[in-house]
Amino acid sequence: MIKLQDTQGLLDRQRKINSQRAKEQQKYEVIEALLGVNNKICRYTSNGVQIRRQYSGSCPYSINYEEPLMCYVASYGASPRCSSGKACGDTCIESTDTCHVGKGTACNTSFHTYP
Numbered sequence: 253m254i255k256l257q258d259t260q261g262l263l264d265r266q267r268k269i270n271s272q273r274a275k276e277q278q279k280y281e282v283i284e285a286l287l288g289v290n291n292k293i294c295r296y297t298s299n300g301v302q303i304r305r306q307y308s309g310s311c312p313y314s315i316n317y318e319e320p321l322m323c324y325v326a327s328y329g330a331s332p333r334c335s336s337g338k339a340c341g342d343t344c345i346e347s348t349d350t351c352h353v354g355k356g357t358a359c360n361t362s363f364h365t366y367p
Contacts, residue, residue: 318355338364
């Protein structure tokens with residue numbers, strides 16, 4: 253049985269993660285505005301999380317977001333093997349960060365939710 257204290261701790265952790273994601277998104281938008289990025293930022297939702305991608309023209313109606321593979325499923329020699337964070341494209345990122353890239357050459361040694 254889950255105790256009320258445990259539930260409150262989980263809710264507090266999720267609020268902190270959501271706050272970090274919102275701050276990260278704001279940071280990217282400010283940097284893009286300062287740099288004068290002319291590409292259009294297209295936003296999509298996957299598993300309840302917003303994914304942002306840049307396009308030079310109009311936004312496509314939908315995107316194909318493929319989750320990175322687990323290392324035991326990936327082809328031999330997949331690199332890097334992400335054990336402390338999670339795979340995102342060809343690199344590893346923090347497990348609390350949002351992956352805007354999707355599948356690449358990196359793989360996960362343990363399960364993570366995406367994006």
